[in-house]
Amino acid sequence: MQYISTRDSSRRYSAAQAIVQGLSRDGGLFLPETIPALTAEDLQSMVGMTYQQRAVKVMKAYLDEFTEEELAEYAAKAYAVPGKFDDAAVTPIHSTHHKTHFLELWHGPTCAFKDMALQMLPYLLTASLRKTGEEKTACILVATSGDTGKAALEGFRDVDGTRIMVFYPKDGVSEIQQLQMVTQEGSNVDVCAVVGNFDDAQTGVKTIFSDEALRAELAGRGYFLSSANSINWGRVLPQIVYYVATYAELVKRGDIQMGDQINFCVPTGNFGNILAGYYAKRMGVPIDKLLCASNANNVLTDFIRTGIYDRNRPFHTTISPSMDILISSNLERLLYLLSGSDAEVRGYMEQLNKTGRYEVSKDMLEKIQDNFLCGFCDDERTTNAIGKVFSHGKYLMDTHTAVAYTVMMDHRAATGDATPTVVVSTASPFKFCDSVLTALGVQDQRGGVEILDQLAEVSGKAAPAPLAGLKGKARRFAQVVEKQQMADVVREALV
Numbered sequence: 474m475q476y477i478s479t480r481d482s483s484r485r486y487s488a489a490q491a492i493v494q495g496l497s498r499d500g501g502l503f504l505p506e507t508i509p510a511l512t513a514e515d516l517q518s519m520v521g522m523t524y525q526q527r528a529v530k531v532m533k534a535y536l537d538e539f540t541e542e543e544l545a546e547y548a549a550k551a552y553a554v555p556g557k558f559d560d561a562a563v564t565p566i567h568s569t570h571h572k573t574h575f576l577e578l579w580h581g582p583t584c585a586f587k588d589m590a591l592q593m594l595p596y597l598l599t600a601s602l603r604k605t606g607e608e609k610t611a612c613i614l615v616a617t618s619g620d621t622g623k624a625a626l627e628g629f630r631d632v633d634g635t636r637i638m639v640f641y642p643k644d645g646v647s648e649i650q651q652l653q654m655v656t657q658e659g660s661n662v663d664v665c666a667v668v669g670n671f672d673d674a675q676t677g678v679k680t681i682f683s684d685e686a687l688r689a690e691l692a693g694r695g696y697f698l699s700s701a702n703s704i705n706w707g708r709v710l711p712q713i714v715y716y717v718a719t720y721a722e723l724v725k726r727g728d729i730q731m732g733d734q735i736n737f738c739v740p741t742g743n744f745g746n747i748l749a750g751y752y753a754k755r756m757g758v759p760i761d762k763l764l765c766a767s768n769a770n771n772v773l774t775d776f777i778r779t780g781i782y783d784r785n786r787p788f789h790t791t792i793s794p795s796m797d798i799l800i801s802s803n804l805e806r807l808l809y810l811l812s813g814s815d816a817e818v819r820g821y822m823e824q825l826n827k828t829g830r831y832e833v834s835k836d837m838l839e840k841i842q843d844n845f846l847c848g849f850c851d852d853e854r855t856t857n858a859i860g861k862v863f864s865h866g867k868y869l870m871d872t873h874t875a876v877a878y879t880v881m882m883d884h885r886a887a888t889g890d891a892t893p894t895v896v897v898s899t900a901s902p903f904k905f906c907d908s909v910l911t912a913l914g915v916q917d918q919r920g921g922v923e924i925l926d927q928l929a930e931v932s933g934k935a936a937p938a939p940l941a942g943l944k945g946k947a948r949r950f951a952q953v954v955e956k957q958q959m960a961d962v963v964r965e966a967l968v
């Protein structure tokens with residue numbers, strides 16, 4: 474299967490090339506030229522499979538140049554239980570009602586859903602480097618709103634032929650998230666705080682990628698830049714797996730019959746997770762609606778309602794920081810999938826660049842609304858939802874999951890929709906102890922990592938081992954820079 478760019482569909486790339494490059498030189502995102510179909514028999518055959526086997530089946534359909542043996546090896550290592558994930562199902566489903574299911578994507582080494590892709594990406598990337606004959610060291614640059622950075626560091630630490638540098642917004646991540654990053658171990662890792670918000674960090678990384686002079690300079694030193702942000706196709710692909718796998722699992726458990734429609738409700742930031750759900754739907758998984766849930770940064774809610782994407786609005790720092798995003802990069806792939814026109818996508822992206830705003834065609838808006846529903850939820854309602862769901866069924870949600878849950882409940886109340894719905898649970902509540910404790914009515918909170926014990930005591934749940942293990946770890950990284958200095962940080966690190 475060949476890959477193309479959303480901004481120029483005339484050139485073809487192999488999957489390995491797309492994964493190695495990350496972002497196309499024309500500024501567009503890579504995507505497969507066609508979407509492979511899963512027949513009803515394919516889906517049925519997956520009912521009896523493990524998560525790892527389902528991963529091979531889905532990924533193989535997109536990766537001709539990889540053998541099944543290769544992919545099986547990567548899946549076994551990336552989703553090893555125990556070792557990497559702490560639940561035999563890899564992505565366990567917790568049901569609070571026969572039509573309400575929480576898909577827990579946070580049982581990996583960093584306790585957020587980013588592990589689903591970032592445990593797999595290093596295998597895909599290093600194999601792709603071999604397949605394309607690249608001999609330079611890949612320097613992975615990551616801008617993070619908190620979870621990606623740690624997951625990428627953990628995925629790439631000490632992987633031969635790679636360096637990894639993570640930039641996070643200085644005041645935009647939780648204390649636990651920051652601690653997870655600045656204590657990162659490994660000989661090929663760098664972590665740096667940026668003054669500003671996530672968009673500043675992401676814009677800084679994009680600027681570095683488009684700096685041809687810097688690229689040439691680094692090439693002379695034996696490095697090339699690559700991305701582990703969700704703009705890399707190697708990030709999106711492993712995420713398609715859990716949408717397909719969840720359907721097979723719900724059939725296996727008897728919650729649904731093969732062929733029944735289900736909805737997914739996804740807490741959304743960069744639009745990477747929910748885009749993977751849309752791919753699963755296009756492959757043939759019986760998904761009716763994808764609910765796009767936002768926090769107070771509700772640029773996507775407005776977009777799905779009106780067709781107008783407008784990032785000219787105040788940026789809110791919320792208690793669901795991984796969704797504090799005003800430019801949802803992966804939306805560009807959806808625009809291409811729905812229009813099939815690189816010229817149309819180029820036009821929208823040029824407007825976004827110049828004015829921070831674009832309006833899609835009526836035809837495009839209809840197609841979006843056929844597939845996606847949307848809603849948003851502010852911090853107050855997020856907090857209330859965590860308290861309520863815990864007091865009713867002792868189920869403990871993190872802040873991001875609580876945004877999605879609230880949006881799903883709003884949708885049900887407004888429409889009476891009785892379709893079984895999977896709320897995609899993207900982080901362990903222990904990653905956001907302070908907000909979760911506040912939601913449980915605990916005002917007097919302990920500092921530092923002691924707060925993990927406090928949430929464990931109050932909730933009666935154990936903190937995941939990777940977080941409990943933060944106690945006593947040395948802080949290795951303290952650098953803070955302005956966004957204009959990010960290129961210099963890269964220059965200085967790669968000598």
Ligand SMILES: *Cc1c(COP(=O)(O)O)cnc(C)c1O
Pocket residue numbers: 585586587620621703740741742743744745746747795796873899900
């Ligand atoms: C990254 C992240 C999100 C948003 O996912 P996108 O793919 O960026 O839409 C939601 N919740 C958590 C906990 C995350 O880490």
